[in-house]
Amino acid sequence: MSDERTVEDQRHHKPHDLLQAIGGVPMPAGDVVVESTDVQKYFGRLHVLKGVNLTVKRRETVVVIGASGSGKTTFLRCINHLEKIQGGRIVVNGHLIGYRESDGKLAEDRERNIARQRMDIGMVFQRFNLFPHMTALENIMEAPIRVRGIPETDARATAEALLERVGLAVKRDAYPAQLSGGQQQRVAIARALAMKPALMLFDEPTSALDPEMIGEVLAVMEELAHEGMTMVVVSHEMGFAREAADRVVFMDDGVILEEGEPNALFASPQNPRTKEFLSKIL
């Protein structure tokens, strides 16, 4: 009986004070969080990114749209160096990502340094990628304890606060296999937030979800955006873009073709390719 009530509670749950759970908006070093210049990426012979330039400022939410194969997910993965780049540079929080510069040449950085840079970049995956052998709470506590070296009691307190704020306090001891897709994705967001990242990356966070679960995940993301988290979101959720994005970026064939304030871009796209794409999905 009490189970039914908690389910009801969750349905009407509105996330709030997400960032308060991790002590406010994590401050990056400067006002510019991401600065990518002329990023080039090849998969073998295939030229996927053909010079991507993008600047993301502190507290800004940028939504990246584009057809599949346009390189938007690849670009997002380059931002935390899950993909190597063959040209250009990406600077996050003032650190060159993945590479060291010596004598004007770029060489891939040491594993340890790359890992340190990733600590400040949260990532949410399309397929959640929760650790299936750990409970929801353990998923969230793992990296703060093992990577940041935070005492277990503190990590547990933060994790519990985050779970409560994404509406999953009752699921703290559930394993991912026992959670719905929407619930898993909310745990995944909490897991990324627990590292107190200065930047959050979302890689199509709702496209693996059943339609009725998309709303609960978008609600958490909208709340995060309003609270001032810096976010780069690859998504086709136009409602979310209108509601939460400061800027929408349209990618096509490995370059950014057009960008602008969401309502303006959706209402009057300048580039014909943008027009064509929007006419298909709006």
Added chain:
Amino acid sequence: MPLRRPRAAIMLLGALAFLLLVGGCQASRAGIYPYNWGIFWDSLLRPSPRIVNGIWLTVSIAITSQIIGVILGVFGALGRLAKFWPARIAANIYVWIFRGTPLLVQITFLYYGLLVTRIYGWPDITVLGITLPSAIQAGIFALGVNEGAYMTEIVRAGILSVDPGQLEAARSLGMTYPLAMRRIVLPQAARVIVPPLGNEFNNMLKTTSLLVVIAVPELYVTFEQLNGSGSSQFHPFELFLACACWFLLLTTIWSIIQAFIERRVGRGYGGERPPGIFDRLFGARLRRAFDPSQVSGGR
């Protein structure tokens, strides 16, 4: 008329046949071979200190060798999957050699071969007050290194079975490769590794008997010696039947432990759980035959 419980019927028939065999031996063939069932029952129910020592040696050698094998297997697998090519080559050569030559040859070569050439003389080592004779050291080493080659393949398959997204998620949280392997990938690979690992250990318990070639007095060698001299001389039927029973007891105990471990590493996963001890020994159909209310799988 079709049997309602074919499995149970077959099991009962088998047990009956065994009893007939034993009884028949007693009664009709006593003139040909002087059966002494006292030797059989004594070595099972009142084992001499020599037999107990043999059992202890078999178990401890098997456990130690298997642990060495698992450790080598993890490093071998990481080597085979490494980006650094010399590590890949080294791991491949290791697996190639130790899977490609007979274990018996490896044991003799590593002990006698290294001993007579003074490449390594296997001097006695004392660990925690127990002195390990040279043959036992060489035996553990040979079994462990050989096992490592097989475990390399098993661990590698286990690691490859883990969704690559897991490693990406771990790395995106700032974990280094070794930490991500230890905390995220290997625990998940364990689920795939444990069942074949259990079979490997079952084999290992029995394979220790190959150490007969370097005269390690483990379980099989003990019984061979009992057959060769003393009051039980020339009673191979009773002695080796008892020896087989001891090995069967060891592997049965192990299968119970294995079932427990498999259920433990399977936690957090939905779907069917690994079969329990009873199912493993007698088959799920027999259990259902006795207890129709129980549904297979559980959970």
